Structure formats: C-alpha cells, structure tokens
Amino acid sequence: MSGEDGGHESSTRREYVKYGSAVIGGGLLAGCSEQSETTSTVPPASSQADTTATGTATSEAERYAATLSPAGTVEFGEPPENVFTVLLHHADMAIALGHGESLNGMYNPEGFGEIYDLLLERLDGVSVDWSGLADTWNPDREVLYELDSDVHLEDPALMTTMQAWDTEDVEEIRTEIAPWFGNSLSRNHSEPPADWADQYQYYTLWEIFGKVASVFGERARYEALSDVRGSLLSRIESGIREAEEPPLTARFLWRDGIWVYPLNGPGTVRAHTRVFDAEDALADVPSGTRIDMEGLIEADPEVILVDGGLGPNWESTRRELYDDPVAGSISAVESDQVYPIGVRYGGPIMNLFQLEMIAKQLYPDQFGEWPTYEGGPYPEFSEDERLFDRRRVAAAINGDV
Structure with a gap:
C-alpha cells in the first residue's frame, strides 16, 4: 500500500x-x-x-x-x-x-x-x-x-x-x-x-x-467438509462397483469450437471426473487442443460433459451444439445425453457439487437421473436423491462444527 x-x-x-x-x-x-x-x-x-x-x-x-x-x-x-x-x-x-x-x-x-x-x-x-x-x-x-x-x-x-x-x-x-x-x-x-x-x-x-x-x-471446518467428501466418495465407489461399464465420455469446453480436456490423469482440474474412471472418448487428444466437429463425430461419445456449462448460458450453448448440421450423428446428441458441468478450477465446494452431478450424469441407474436443466440454480433434489448432505456442508461453512 x-x-x-x-x-x-x-x-x-x-x-x-x-x-x-x-x-x-x-x-x-x-x-x-x-x-x-x-x-x-x-x-x-x-x-x-x-x-x-x-x-x-x-x-x-x-x-x-x-x-x-x-x-x-x-x-x-x-x-x-x-x-x-x-x-x-x-x-x-x-x-x-x-x-x-x-x-x-x-x-x-x-x-x-x-x-x-x-x-x-x-x-x-x-x-x-x-x-x-x-x-x-x-x-x-x-x-x-x-x-x-x-x-x-x-x-x-x-x-x-x-x-x-x-x-x-x-x-x-x-x-x-x-x-x-x-x-x-x-x-x-x-x-x-x-x-x-x-x-x-x-x-x-x-x-x-x-x-x-x-x-x-480452521481445522474443524476442514475436517467436517472432508468427512462429507469421504462419505460422498464411498457412496460413489459403491455405486460404481454395482454398475455396468461406464459410458464412453467426452469432456470439452464449447467456446467458438471444441476445446478438449481429459477426464482422467493427475491434476486438481480432474478431481471431479477422475474418480469415475470413465473411458475417455478423446483420450488421445492433448489437453486444451481445439478439434472440429468431424473429430468429435469420429470419437462418437455416448455422453458429453460440457465444461463451464452450468449457468445462464446453458440453453444457448446446448442449442448451438444440437443445431450443428452434422452433430446429430453423435451418439450423445442422438440420445440427448449432453450435460453441463461446472468450472475446471473450482475448490472444495465446487468439487462436492460436481461429483454429485457427474455421478448422476454417468450412472443414472445407481445415483438417480440428472434432471432437465435450463440454466438456473443447481437443481433442488429431494433429500433421498442427494448424494451429500447440504446441511452438513452449510453448517461447516457457517461454523457450526
């Protein structure tokens, strides 16, 4: 100063x-x-x-x-x-x-x-x-x-x-x-x-x-949130063990083109996708590489996760992809399994919500379906549909630990 x-x-x-x-x-x-x-x-x-x-x-x-x-x-x-x-x-x-x-x-x-x-x-x-x-x-x-x-x-x-x-x-x-x-x-x-x-x-x-x-x-707050995460991961791991093979999945940012980001491998930006060990349809494409629609068609993912999709621009982002004249041949588009996820660089709060949303997007039979999303607040699931306890998280943040 x-x-x-x-x-x-x-x-x-x-x-x-x-x-x-x-x-x-x-x-x-x-x-x-x-x-x-x-x-x-x-x-x-x-x-x-x-x-x-x-x-x-x-x-x-x-x-x-x-x-x-x-x-x-x-x-x-x-x-x-x-x-x-x-x-x-x-x-x-x-x-x-x-x-x-x-x-x-x-x-x-x-x-x-x-x-x-x-x-x-x-x-x-x-x-x-x-x-x-x-x-x-x-x-x-x-x-x-x-x-x-x-x-x-x-x-x-x-x-x-x-x-x-x-x-x-x-x-x-x-x-x-x-x-x-x-x-x-x-x-x-x-x-x-x-x-x-x-x-x-x-x-x-x-x-x-x-x-x-x-x-x-703030060790007490950290430990409380870490316990929530541990319970969430245990629930996800248990559900995955009972599931069939995960769908072939692509993850990318849709901003004036298709910017590819890996699902698996080291790094904090994969903290919310790595745990699912899904097969990456674009695994051979270097991180941050821009590909064209033909490359995505060739990979033919069964599920698409759109980085940065969560938010008010989701419907326009989704519609831009669906309106592409050749995108309809992609399995994920044909079956309407194109989903928004949050931001890559988030911390523990983002991580908890992203783990829940991706679990539902990849394994709806085990964790419940991700609902139709039009760009508003994070969906309001009933308590039995939630994969982690919102009240415990809010209490920890607010100091009730």
Whole structure:
C-alpha cells in the first residue's frame, strides 16, 4: 500500500504475519526443500478446536505456521482478514472455511461469482458479495499495494508466468506487503518456471485445502467438509462397483469450437471426473487442443460433459451444439445425453457439487437421473436423491462444527 510518507511501507508493520525462513536465493525460494507433505502447525486449542490433524500447537501460543510448496513455511499470529487470490480454487477454499468476506480479489469475480451463486443457493446461510472484488489476473504490482492484503493466497510460481510479473516482483510483494501461500500448478501438473523447478511439489485439491485451512486456523471446518467428501466418495465407489461399464465420455469446453480436456490423469482440474474412471472418448487428444466437429463425430461419445456449462448460458450453448448440421450423428446428441458441468478450477465446494452431478450424469441407474436443466440454480433434489448432505456442508461453512 502507499504509506503515509508517500512510499511503500515495510512488512515490519505487519507483525502478526511473516514468511518464515523463505527468501530468494540463487533464483529459488529457500525454505521449501526441507518441507514435508504434511508439515503445518495450527493455533492452540483456545482458538482452534482440532490441532491433531496436521500437527501440534506452537510453543509460542500467539503464533502458528503452515507449510505449502512452493511458498515454504509461513507464520501467523491470527487468521488473515484481507485475502488476495487469483485462481478460483483458492477463493473457493476461503469461502468453504467461512472466510468469504476476507476476499479482496480473484480472477473474473463477476463471471465465476455468477456460477458459484448457483451452488450457494443450495447451502442455507452461505453467500458471498462478489461486487467489490478486484479482478486479479496479471495485475499491476500497484494493485497489490492498494489491496494491502494480509496474505496472498496464490502460487508465487504461477504469478511469474504472467506477463507483468517475474521472480523479483514476487519477492518484493512478499517482503513489502505480505507472504504468498498457494499452489496452482497442481491443476495440470504443469512444469514450473525455472526459478522454482527444483522446489516444486504437486498436491491433490484436498491436500491444498488442508494447508489453507491451517492458514485460517480452521481445522474443524476442514475436517467436517472432508468427512462429507469421504462419505460422498464411498457412496460413489459403491455405486460404481454395482454398475455396468461406464459410458464412453467426452469432456470439452464449447467456446467458438471444441476445446478438449481429459477426464482422467493427475491434476486438481480432474478431481471431479477422475474418480469415475470413465473411458475417455478423446483420450488421445492433448489437453486444451481445439478439434472440429468431424473429430468429435469420429470419437462418437455416448455422453458429453460440457465444461463451464452450468449457468445462464446453458440453453444457448446446448442449442448451438444440437443445431450443428452434422452433430446429430453423435451418439450423445442422438440420445440427448449432453450435460453441463461446472468450472475446471473450482475448490472444495465446487468439487462436492460436481461429483454429485457427474455421478448422476454417468450412472443414472445407481445415483438417480440428472434432471432437465435450463440454466438456473443447481437443481433442488429431494433429500433421498442427494448424494451429500447440504446441511452438513452449510453448517461447516457457517461454523457450526
């Protein structure tokens, strides 16, 4: 931020947050190489209900730490109240932990907020005001000074892939404003920039969520939501064992063409499709490749999942595909098994809803049918049709754990 003397204030003013031992050295962030997958400590019992899941309380009661590659270990004196994010999975995590009001920015808040509101409609008492959030994709550094965040809940390595950023910029923001804490290249297991290559570690979506929970001192909320997910996965796995072979499925984004994304393989963007182990009709097509309708006809999927389809534009998206003069020969179109799914980069809230919707879309005999959807809020299923407990999720987010 701009200090009262007209310059940028040093991070020494922010005594309750510091960046552990991580510093730029030889082009790399030191402090990451010795971290483990589960290293983190959490606040003492007076401010945190569950300290056993990821570590023990620090001996200095007012401080606690969290560790995540590539950021390293970050120490806190209290949960951050002003939080910068870029990619959606980190914003989703803050919301899931009951800290949605702390967000000051994210990538495309208007567009993604509109989609998330369709889900939050089904979670009593959970809402987010997206209107005041800055759009933080490739921001100028001055934007971060103006936001004056307590933590930058984003991957510092990802930031250096943006046109306006390099490693020195990331280090300046760390020392002058607040630390970085996030992991985004796990989305596709992308190769990190050279400055980070030797230190980078990939995680699952829920592993990252557990680390972020330690930042906010919200282990109890995390554990409650993790239990919901565990029950949902057990139910899905049980149903799949009793089912016939999964349908041949294609997943793509329909935006001025067909942009293919894999169903299976590593990466957080496949956290909601990988568990079904469905046969991918477009498995031989590299991720993010654009194909024409002839390529889709040749693959002939029995089910089509349209990324980013959930939302008010679904009917026009669907109609554009169905109106293509040759698309009618595709099995999924012929049998009307073309379905919307949410966004690829979502976090735990999106993950729970996406697991449910895809289970119903791929295995209606086991999990109940996905209803006709015209672009409104997420469908309102009766309690016996729901694959996870909405009340438990809302209660966890609202702090009733």
